[in-house]
Amino acid sequence: IAGITQAPTSQILAAGRRMTLRCTQDMRHNAMYWYRQDLGLGLRLIHYSNTAGTTGKGEVPDGYSVSRANTDDFPLTLASAVPSQTSVYFCASSAGPSGELFFGEGSRLTVL
Amino acid sequence: GQNIDQPTEMTATEGAIVQINCTYQTSGFNGLFWYQQHAGEAPTFLSYNVLDGLEEKGRFSSFLSRSKGYSYLLLKELQMKDSASYLCAVRDSNYQLIWGAGTKLIIKP
Numbered sequence: 001i002a003g004i005t006q007a008p009t010s011q012i013l014a015a016g017r018r019m020t021l022r023c024t025q026d027m028r029h030n031a032m033y034w035y036r037q038d039l040g041l042g043l044r045l046i047h048y049s050n051t052a053g054t055t056g057k058g059e060v061p062d063g064y065s066v067s068r069a070n071t072d073d074f075p076l077t078l079a080s081a082v083p084s085q086t087s088v089y090f091c092a093s094s095a096g097p098s099g100e101l102f103f104g105e106g107s108r109l110t111v112l
Numbered sequence: 113g114q115n116i117d118q119p120t121e122m123t124a125t126e127g128a129i130v131q132i133n134c135t136y137q138t139s140g141f142n143g144l145f146w147y148q149q150h151a152g153e154a155p156t157f158l159s160y161n162v163l164d165g166l167e168e169k170g171r172f173s174s175f176l177s178r179s180k181g182y183s184y185l186l187l188k189e190l191q192m193k194d195s196a197s198y199l200c201a202v203r204d205s206n207y208q209l210i211w212g213a214g215t216k217l218i219i220k221p
Contacts (some may be wrong), residue, residue: 042211043155043199058208091159092156097207098142103154 003027004104008092012110013081021076021107023091031094032074036068036087043090045080050076050097057070081111118200118213123218132185132198132215140205144173146185147199149214155199158185168189182204187217195219 007022025032030051035043045058049068052058062086074093078085088108092101115137124130136144143162147155160174161183162168173186183196197214204210 042213043201044211045208100160100202101147101155101209102144103156103210105154109219112118 006104010108033092080106118212134200142203
């Protein structure tokens with residue numbers, strides 16, 4: 001049982017480069033989310049998707065974009081990475097907007 | 113603004129009981145979650161409260177008082193493996209989850 005798979009697990013990136021974090025779930029959940037987690041701060045929502053074909057902005061969407069072409073995949077793209085985007089990124093899914101979240105193992109991104 | 117407050121760090125002894133508090137101020141309320149997160153790992157679901165009262169699940173219990181904007185997570189018979197961060201999150205009127213910064217629990221032998 002895979003649940004949610006994120007890739008890469010860790011990446012060091014030069015500032016200004018484009019980067020896509022991949023997220024795939026096999027639970028057929030409608031809702032998917034991207035969070036970033038920084039020391040001393042709670043999880044902050046970047047973007048979300050309540051169902052395939054729709055996306056929405058979270059608390060900290062600037063510098064990030066997402067797409068939801070199908071139910072299973074929800075990639076997060078940094079168009080031009082900056083050092084402040086150094087963080088641990090978690091993808092999550094839930095059966096619906098009111099359900100519990102299931103998280104991927106995280107992607108640790110360092111932007112130099 | 114919306115706010116979730118929980119202690120930054122707590123220390124407890126193996127075999128003892130510990131209570132982790134969470135207070136919240138949010139735009140509406142549609143449930144409160146507790147998650148456990150071991151260092152370097154993903155958060156995992158522990159409990160969900162939407163009505164006032166105590167929900168018990170094995171060694172873990174979670175309490176909610178909506179009128180006070182308050183919840184606590186109670187861990188009994190502490191084990192070393194319970195050393196982790198415990199995250200409190202509230203679902204607001206728009207069904208968005210608002211997360212606390214987490215409480216790091218250190219268990220000593």
